[in-house]
Amino acid sequence: MGASVAWHLAQLGLTNIVLLEREAQLATGSTGRNAGGVRHQFSHPANIDLSLESIAMMARFEEVVGTPIDFHQDGYLFLLSKAAHVATFLKNVQLQKSRGVDVQWLSPAEAQALAPGLDVTGVKGATYCAADGVADPNGVTVGFAKGAQAKGAEVIRDTEVTGIRLDGNRVVEVQTSRGHIATPLVVNAAGPWAKAIGRMCGIDVPVEPERRHIFIASPPGGSSWDEGANTGRVPKNKLLVIDFDTSFYFHREGGGLLFGMGDPDEKPGFDITVRWDFLPKVIEVAMQRLPALADAAVSHAWAGLYEMTPDHNPIIGPSSEVEGFYTIAGFSGHGFQHAPAAGRILADLITGRDPKFDLAPFTLDRFSGRIVAGEANVV
Numbered sequence: 270m271g272a273s274v275a276w277h278l279a280q281l282g283l284t285n286i287v288l289l290e291r292e293a294q295l296a297t298g299s300t301g302r303n304a305g306g307v308r309h310q311f312s313h314p315a316n317i318d319l320s321l322e323s324i325a326m327m328a329r330f331e332e333v334v335g336t337p338i339d340f341h342q343d344g345y346l347f348l349l350s351k352a353a354h355v356a357t358f359l360k361n362v363q364l365q366k367s368r369g370v371d372v373q374w375l376s377p378a379e380a381q382a383l384a385p386g387l388d389v390t391g392v393k394g395a396t397y398c399a400a401d402g403v404a405d406p407n408g409v410t411v412g413f414a415k416g417a418q419a420k421g422a423e424v425i426r427d428t429e430v431t432g433i434r435l436d437g438n439r440v441v442e443v444q445t446s447r448g449h450i451a452t453p454l455v456v457n458a459a460g461p462w463a464k465a466i467g468r469m470c471g472i473d474v475p476v477e478p479e480r481r482h483i484f485i486a487s488p489p490g491g492s493s494w495d496e497g498a499n500t501g502r503v504p505k506n507k508l509l510v511i512d513f514d515t516s517f518y519f520h521r522e523g524g525g526l527l528f529g530m531g532d533p534d535e536k537p538g539f540d541i542t543v544r545w546d547f548l549p550k551v552i553e554v555a556m557q558r559l560p561a562l563a564d565a566a567v568s569h570a571w572a573g574l575y576e577m578t579p580d581h582n583p584i585i586g587p588s589s590e591v592e593g594f595y596t597i598a599g600f601s602g603h604g605f606q607h608a609p610a611a612g613r614i615l616a617d618l619i620t621g622r623d624p625k626f627d628l629a630p631f632t633l634d635r636f637s638g639r640i641v642a643g644e645a646n647v648v
């Protein structure tokens with residue numbers, strides 16, 4: 270998010286900006302640990318609109334930003350087994366179509382035909398959008414950061430933001446582990462750590478970290494899923510399949526297969542140690558949907574943090590309490606794919622342009638009143 274805002278600001282001619290990162294490298298937070306999925310299939314119209322703009326930009330990323338991002342549009346396939354989910358997704362499909370997304374309702378047999386090796390027992394229906402896909406999160410982040418630098422923005426790593434000084438209710442300075450920066454404007458793009466940055470100027474930014482795991486499976490024998498007896502046991506392309514009832518999902522990653530699932534028992538916290546005792550629970554579900562995983566070897570695993578808001582929608586925009594304090598955080602597990610559009614919108618706001626986007630569902634102030642309908646398609 271930070272790199273995207275910096276790039277978009279620089280494109281608008283605002284180059285007197287500093288992107289601060291406390292780690293030695295960019296994209297080692299949530300962005301460096303995600304599954305790389307990009308989809309139009311959301312339940313909230315504002316998220317569908319963010320996807321339309323972001324995915325269109327990713328399709329032209331190398332041309333526009335100058336960095337390759339290994340972008341593949343092999344589709345997302347949602348599998349639905351509960352009658353209630355079928356009803357909700359039928360409505361979602363109508364909504365997505367009404368906003369210009371080419372999404373299809375599929376029978377279980379049609380879903381199976383798209384994903385070799387898939388077991389559709391109990392599946393009542395599926396949705397498929399061929400324009401969904403996967404891209405390289407590191408490429409997108411580094412591309413934006415390098416592009417911003419080329420226009421004059423500074424990227425400073427190994428530097429932690431430790432405080433924000435206010436004069437009355439205005440931002441006047443950002444304090445860091447390596448000195449102070451005088452500024453009238455600060456953007457909180459700290460992902461799962463956004464709450465701590467908000468606290469530095471007395472603002473509640475309700476973002477909670479939640480651990481999510483990713484596992485990589487190699488076929489028996491350790492070679493590629495595309496070789497010998499393993500051919501046809503898993504999809505050959507990068508189609509992303511989600512079993513919506515369990516949140517188990519997978520897609521091809523090189524010769525291996527990437528898979529994950531949310532743990533309903535996970536409590537908020539910053540711990541990203543891999544919980545190997547969670548793997549058997551995932552495998553139990555995984556084997557039913559993709560039997561090839563029964564005899565696969567899990568070659569490695571990692572965990573990262575979702576950055577959850579109470580309604581699972583992001584916060585994009587200014588604070589109404591502190592002048593000069595902006596937030597772009599809390600994307601609740603779908604932020605990689607929304608970075609291009611979200612960064613553009615915030616850069617427009619900062620420079621006084623009309624973002625041409627209804628930001629009511631994304632304001633920080635929405636949490637001080639009643640929570641309005643949020644995003645239901647979190648996986």
Ligand SMILES: Cc1cc2nc3c(=O)[nH]c(=O)nc-3n(C[C@H](O)[C@H](O)[C@H](O)COP(=O)(O)OP(=O)(O)OC[C@H]3O[C@@H](n4cnc5c(N)ncnc54)[C@H](O)[C@@H]3O)c2cc1C
Pocket residue numbers: 270271289290291292295296297298299300301302303304305306307428429430431458459460461462481482483529572573574575576597598599600601602603604605606607
């Ligand atoms: C397992 C997993 C799978 C996911 N899959 C997908 C997916 O398929 N598609 C998708 O769109 N999204 C996915 N996500 C969600 C996605 O990764 C996040 O929504 C997105 O990366 C958020 O980006 P960000 O820039 O807000 O946060 P981050 O990438 O975490 O960036 C925040 C940065 O702020 C830095 N920082 C924090 N505090 C300070 C400080 N005090 N001073 C200086 N720097 C600081 C951090 O070091 C970090 O680099 C997934 C997430 C996980 C964990």
